[in-house]
Amino acid sequence: MQISIDEHSGFCFGVTRAIKAAESELANGPLYCLGDIVHNGQEVSRLEMKGLATIDYDDLRTLPSHSRVLLRAHGEPPSTYWIAQQRGIEIIDATCPVVKKLQDRIRACYEAHKNDEAQPPQIVIYGQPGHAEVIGLQGQTNNTAIVIESPAQIDRLDFTRPIYLFSQTTKSVEGFNALVEAIQLQISNCKFQVALEAHDTICRNVANRVAELQDFARANDIVLFVGGKKSSNARVLYKNCVEVNPNTFFVSSPDEVEKVFQSEGRSFSEAVLQRSGLSGEAGLKVGICGATSTPLWLMQKVRDKLSLIP
Numbered sequence: 001m002q003i004s005i006d007e008h009s010g011f012c013f014g015v016t017r018a019i020k021a022a023e024s025e026l027a028n029g030p031l032y033c034l035g036d037i038v039h040n041g042q043e044v045s046r047l048e049m050k051g052l053a054t055i056d057y058d059d060l061r062t063l064p065s066h067s068r069v070l071l072r073a074h075g076e077p078p079s080t081y082w083i084a085q086q087r088g089i090e091i092i093d094a095t096c097p098v099v100k101k102l103q104d105r106i107r108a109c110y111e112a113h114k115n116d117e118a119q120p121p122q123i124v125i126y127g128q129p130g131h132a133e134v135i136g137l138q139g140q141t142n143n144t145a146i147v148i149e150s151p152a153q154i155d156r157l158d159f160t161r162p163i164y165l166f167s168q169t170t171k172s173v174e175g176f177n178a179l180v181e182a183i184q185l186q187i188s189n190c191k192f193q194v195a196l197e198a199h200d201t202i203c204r205n206v207a208n209r210v211a212e213l214q215d216f217a218r219a220n221d222i223v224l225f226v227g228g229k230k231s232s233n234a235r236v237l238y239k240n241c242v243e244v245n246p247n248t249f250f251v252s253s254p255d256e257v258e259k260v261f262q263s264e265g266r267s268f269s270e271a272v273l274q275r276s277g278l279s280g281e282a283g284l285k286v287g288i289c290g291a292t293s294t295p296l297w298l299m300q301k302v303r304d305k306l307s308l309i310p
């Protein structure tokens, strides 16, 4: 078996920046993080071992004043800053600059149009409802933005009012374009020709990875995609790998590697071959890759685990 790790996989710039901020602030005393710092349980545990305490919104409301709370790369709605200010909590803002810019754009759009009584605008976010970044984006519109995940949901829009469309940073470009097309088609079928302003605000740190990741997946017989179960980015990138290599398997930790290929009485290589339907005449190429929330050390541990399996 030849095992390799994709050199383009691993933390994006925003997540790396937030983790560096946490590590450096931990040196100055107790530190809380509002929500998981990254959608990867293994990395969260590593930082918790160093003293980072993960809290939720209820905890935020009861923390003593002067507590220090780190805001992760996903960003937060204005209400979080307001609560912190009321309670005398110190915020360490590690919101990714790309997300911050998107929040500012959505807020500017909302402020510019909110008083338009003749044609009240609709701000639409192409994103995953309930995702931390999306909650932060909705907050910029006083929670009036409509969140939709697919063209099948455009019946939730009012086609007599202008539409301002933005995207969660980690959604797929294809999905966004399909949504724009569906909205345009619906508008062209309506008697009111309402305006559509579509802003592709997908982060190229993610979007540009797809082609590289798919090249890597194609070049291997088997792919182990390492990602957190809660990560939206991991789900998108995993699907991109499966599209070009159906022998792609999702694992969250090194312990799951054996389970993926469990087959009684067979060696790991035999089980892999059986599961994948490959012939195995040549050396089997196994590639390990991951999401923007997957730490390199975790992919290395998966590689080490694979190397130990007979």
Ligand code: SF4
Residues within 6 Å of the ligand: 012, 013, 014, 015, 073, 074, 096, 097, 098, 099, 169, 170, 203, 204, 205, 206, 292
């Ligand atoms: S995916 Fe892009 S926008 Fe999101 S945290 Fe990473 S760098 Fe920032």
